[in-house]
Amino acid sequence: xxxxxxxxxxxxxxxxxxxxxxxxxxxxxxxxxxxxxxxxxxxxxxxxxxxxxxxxxxxxxxxxxxxxxxxxxxxxxxxxxxxxxxxxxxxxxxxxxxxxxxxxxxxxxxxxxxxxxxxxxxxxxxxxxxxxxxxxxxxxxxxxxxxxxxxxxxxxxxxxxxxxxxxxxxxxxxxxxxxxxxxxxxxxxxxxxxxx
Amino acid sequence: xxxxxxxxxxxxxxxxxxxxxxxxxxxxxxxxxxxxxxxxxxxxxxxxxxxxxxxxxxxxxxxxxxxxxxxxxxxxxxxxxxxxxxxxxxxxxxxxxxxxxxxxxxxxxxxxxxxxxxxxxxxxxxxxxxxxxxxxxxxxxxxxxxxxxxxxxxxxxxxxxxxxxxxxxxxxxxxxxxxxxxxxxxxxxxxxxxxx
Numbered sequence: 001x002x003x004x005x006x007x008x009x010x011x012x013x014x015x016x017x018x019x020x021x022x023x024x025x026x027x028x029x030x031x032x033x034x035x036x037x038x039x040x041x042x043x044x045x046x047x048x049x050x051x052x053x054x055x056x057x058x059x060x061x062x063x064x065x066x067x068x069x070x071x072x073x074x075x076x077x078x079x080x081x082x083x084x085x086x087x088x089x090x091x092x093x094x095x096x097x098x099x100x101x102x103x104x105x106x107x108x109x110x111x112x113x114x115x116x117x118x119x120x121x122x123x124x125x126x127x128x129x130x131x132x133x134x135x136x137x138x139x140x141x142x143x144x145x146x147x148x149x150x151x152x153x154x155x156x157x158x159x160x161x162x163x164x165x166x167x168x169x170x171x172x173x174x175x176x177x178x179x180x181x182x183x184x185x186x187x188x189x190x191x192x193x194x195x196x
Numbered sequence: 197x198x199x200x201x202x203x204x205x206x207x208x209x210x211x212x213x214x215x216x217x218x219x220x221x222x223x224x225x226x227x228x229x230x231x232x233x234x235x236x237x238x239x240x241x242x243x244x245x246x247x248x249x250x251x252x253x254x255x256x257x258x259x260x261x262x263x264x265x266x267x268x269x270x271x272x273x274x275x276x277x278x279x280x281x282x283x284x285x286x287x288x289x290x291x292x293x294x295x296x297x298x299x300x301x302x303x304x305x306x307x308x309x310x311x312x313x314x315x316x317x318x319x320x321x322x323x324x325x326x327x328x329x330x331x332x333x334x335x336x337x338x339x340x341x342x343x344x345x346x347x348x349x350x351x352x353x354x355x356x357x358x359x360x361x362x363x364x365x366x367x368x369x370x371x372x373x374x375x376x377x378x379x380x381x382x383x384x385x386x387x388x389x390x391x392x
Contacts, residue, residue, distance in 0.1 A: 111311060112311050112312055115307060116311060116312025149370060149372075150371050150372045150376070152371070153364050153365060153372065154361075154380070156360055157360045157361035157364065160356045161354060161356050161357035161360075162353070163356070164352055164353045164355075164357075169349060172349065175345035175346050175348070176345075176346045176349065176392065180346070180392065184350070184388075184391050184392060187391055188387075188391060191387045191388075191391075192380075192387075195379070195380050195383055195384060196372065196376065196380060
């Protein structure tokens with residue numbers, strides 16, 4: 001429970017960030033549909049009015065949460081600077097696998113919200129994966145990935161496969177080691193690009 | 197508008213099948229959330245009571261529709277008898293691509309309903325894809341696909357890729373020809389299995 005004194009000490013930006021961080025924590029054990037105004041009010045000790053003030057209601061709050069989680073995924077999968085392109089992308093893919101494994105419930109909820117027909121949620125999901133895909137073309141000369149419509153199609157298919165592989169692996173980690181999973185995801189891209 | 201005379205001429209099974217066929221037609225231009233009791237009553241000229249009688253309400257009707265569409269997909273992608281295993285599976289994949297292209301709205305709606313968090317919908321979707329995947333193991337000796345947890349993981353990932361490739365191709369058919377898309381989907385499976 002936050003006191004009035006504690007509340008007034010935060011700037012609006014800090015308060016907003018605090019509400020989003022709380023939501024992301026709720027994400028780890030709840031689907032996005034289970035995050036209601038009541039849950040947030042109870043867990044954060046804030047008034048309903050504050051959620052409406054900052055996010056224009058529950059839908060706005062859920063969308064802001066989705067954007068926050070997607071930005072976090074994008075940030076955590078940034079290719080590390082100062083290495084060879086192939087190594088940079090392998091590190092990025094390893095970070096993606098680790099992010100999904102560490103945030104499985106929230107990630108599944110993000111996928112479900114995006115696929116479930118909500119346009120705003122889908123747009124956030126699509127933009128994030130498109131931006132992650134752009135990283136491959138930025139390193140394209142070293143990767144021999146020509147920027148053609150066919151290669152872009154392959155990249156989208158490969159991203160869907162990588163996501164499914166990680167989510168399925170979370171349910172059956174005995175099927176292969178993390179290193180084998182990473183190698184499968186990393187090595188499959190040039191093979192697939194080679195088919196078009 | 198069906199008359200009372202027309203209505204009594206159908207057996208219960210025929211009436212049920214008729215309501216499902218109507219729903220599948222509605223699917224081609226509407227998402228599953230847009231199929232309401234009101235829409236069915238208006239389009240089929242049947243009473244609300246009939247939907248409740250046969251399907252125990254709207255949710256039951258939507259689930260029955262999903263099952264009907266999934267069975268149709270499974271039936272239409274049956275590998276044709278009397279050919280070589282590799283040809284049989286290539287024909288099955290071609291049928292899958294053509295089914296998705298011909299029923300794009302309904303198929304996207306099926307994917308969305310399955311991903312969107314409804315357990316019953318997800319189960320129907322998962323069972324269908326699992327059953328389609330089993331076909332590969334039935335032909336396994338000829339395909340050199342050992343039935344191991346790692347290969348099953350790869351198969352699930354490849355199915356997600358194939359679905360995404362077809363759906364993305366529907367939006368950008370200039371990216372490659374149908375024949376190139378088919379070759380990409382068909383030839384990628386042995387390459388991916390070869391990685392584990």
